[in-house]
Amino acid sequence: MPKVKKLGNTPNLMVVVSLTIALFLIGLCGLLTLNARKLAEVVRQNVEVQAYLDNDLSNAKLDSIYKQIAKYPFVLFKDNSAQINFISKDAAAKQFIEDSGEDFHKLLGKNNNPLLNSYSIKIKEEYFSESRLKEIKKSLERIQGIKEVGYVENFVDEVNKNISKIYLILSGFVLLLLVIIIMLVNNTIKLALYSQRFLIRSMQLVGATDSFIRKPFVSKGALQGLISGFIASTLLIVTQQLAVNKVDGLVILQEIDKMVLLILIILMIGVLVGVTSTFRSVDKYLKLSLDDLY
Template sequence: MPKKKKIGSYPNAMIVMSLTAALFLIGFCGLLVIQSKKLVSIIRQNIEVRVFINKEVSKAGQDSILRIIQAKPFVLNSGETKAITFVSKEEAAKEFIEGTKEDFATFLGENPLRDSYRVKIQEDYFEEAKLQQIKKELDQVKGVYEVVYQEDLADNINRNVTKIYIVLASFALVMLIIIVLLVNNTIKLAIYSQRFLIRSMQLVGATNGFIQKPYVLRGAIQGLVGGIVAALLLIGLQQLAVRNVEGLALLQEYDKIVILVLSVLGLGVAIGVASTYQSLARYLRMALDDLY
């Protein structure tokens, strides 16, 4: 004989699986945002402003220019990266020859390049208007021949990054709405199977709060379990990617990943509680005839 379903049975596994799938997709979008922001930050920190020095400037003059640049607020302040690098004209010539495979010294007879400082800037200054202001300031330093950077690069990167964030945010929002509706319907169906039990509790004098308490607590536990499973899947996926994709370890910001995991857990509990409470409220107000 087929096993009879017990009165008050509840499809816990189905609800937890729905919540897990929902929270994993949302968490995955968050993980993409975190790592894309880190990638953009690394790109910005490696954009350089090049300060070319007049040929007649002495070593003392070069040191003076360096001190002036170091005092500027836009210079990158990071212990991990050397913010200002001196490149002699000989080093610059070597880089040029390696890049172009052409030795200009053979037909020019001399090295026309200049000594320079390559300056990494703070991420907050990575805007075309601010870069123009930096160029203007450094051009006014005595002994500076020319200041150059990749113009329009800042605007192009900022514009493309904004588009990426909008797409990811839109996708996450649409997924959140769809998933909340699906989870809400799943819990609604589960509560539907409990409607006669709920009515029986009302008939013996149980208050709404008394009836709601175990269901809402169960919804919170389901959301928490779904969040834990989703978080474990996210961490497992992230670790697998780090071990198999070269250079991906540089994009990891574990403090933000911890915040993301906690947010997934909190969102799971919130969805579980809110959906359960909303579905219960409907059946607590429903007339007896409507239960059939």
Template sequence: MPKKKKIGSYPNAMIVMSLTAALFLIGFCGLLVIQSKKLVSIIRQNIEVRVFLNKEETKAGQDSILSVINAKPYVLVSTEVKPITFVSKEEAAKEFIEGTKEDFVTFLGENPLRDSYRVKIQEDYFEEAKLQLIKKDLEKIKGVYEVVYQEDLADNINRNVTKIYVVLASFALIMLIIIVLLVNNTIKLAIYSQRFLIRSMQLVGATNGFIQRPYVMRGAIQGLIGGVLAGALLIGLQQLAVRNVEGLGMLQEYDKIIILIGSVLALGILIGISSTYQSLARYLRMALDDLY
């Protein structure tokens, strides 16, 4: 004999599962954005402007140039990486020989390279026009022979980063719309099963606010549970990826991940409340004949 459904029964598990899946996908998109921004930041921090010095420059002159460069507002301020690195012409020759496998020093009989400073630039100045101004500013320093950097690299990176963000944002927005519609329909079906109970409460004089209150509270709890489960899945996936993908740990920004998890929880509660309220309002206004 089939088990009879109790009056007031509610498909909580189905709603929580739908919310969890929805919030997990949205949170996953947010996680990708956080890590891609960190990756771009690391790439930008490793872009260098090379300041080549005059060959006859003394140690005192080199120290003076370093002090002037250090005072510039566009030089990177960081505790993670060294913003300015001195590279002697001997070190530069060694790097060149290791990279090309050609000993040009032996061939030429001398080392034509120059001592240099490799300067890392703040992200705010990572634009071609600003880098050109930095180049001109550094070349004005007494003792500086030439300033070089990879031209057009900044604009190319910025264009590609913008495209990536647009794609991720578009995907997240489309997923959000689809998921909210699916969750909304799931809650509508759940409320549909309660339509006669809602009408019975109206017939005995219950106000709309009194009828809505328990359902809205239930929607908020369902959204919270869905958010907690989605957050747990995101953290589990993130930790699994960090342990198994080499170098991924340096992309983690745990303060932003905590904010993301908090946002997922808040979004779950918001979707649960708004979808439940919207579905209830429809049946509260519906005529008796339309319930059938």
């Protein structure tokens, strides 16, 4: 007995696989964008300004300078604590020798240390620009007891430029990919509906309305989009966890709330593309003449 075709019974695998690949690529671009944003935030929050102090300052004077610095609005606070660290000249000398491999004590003598005590100050992200850092430098140098203020010049502007380029490239790639994906999925669904074109015409001939004919197809398209979204999201999470386990330091870029939002967006895009493409494809066959169906 020949198998009777059911309205809305289109091939699942072909549509789901195509849509899953498409959604995974979109999600991957979104994940890269989130990681780039988080990396930029981490870099900005770790920018430090060094306030070098005069020699032979008393503990009371050091404490006074600390309190004056902490009052400035550009100082980063965490857990109600100003991110200001005192670095003694002995600690600075030890770090210099470890980093450079050169011991200046051999030349100057063990008791001679040309380095200065300093305060290392972390800056809020909104002050992450060359012009604002110059203003910070001038403000700190007005404090009595601070001899000089230093930071890595031009580094800030270079980081900002590179971050902007990354956002622009990824955004352009996502938009291009989205257009290509919509066209690809649209054609895939059209091919999947091809076998149902005569059944659609038969339903029209017996008086079924267009909305009645569309309903099972659109419902199927929404389900296919949802399934594809779940599979793509699972692959994305697995890919992220593999990367985190393989590459040291990537764990600091993870943001659970942003990842959940990305997954919800992928699911929404999956359902939207599935419904829209199915609706357009069914509408095409509803408007075709009998001769065009052949």
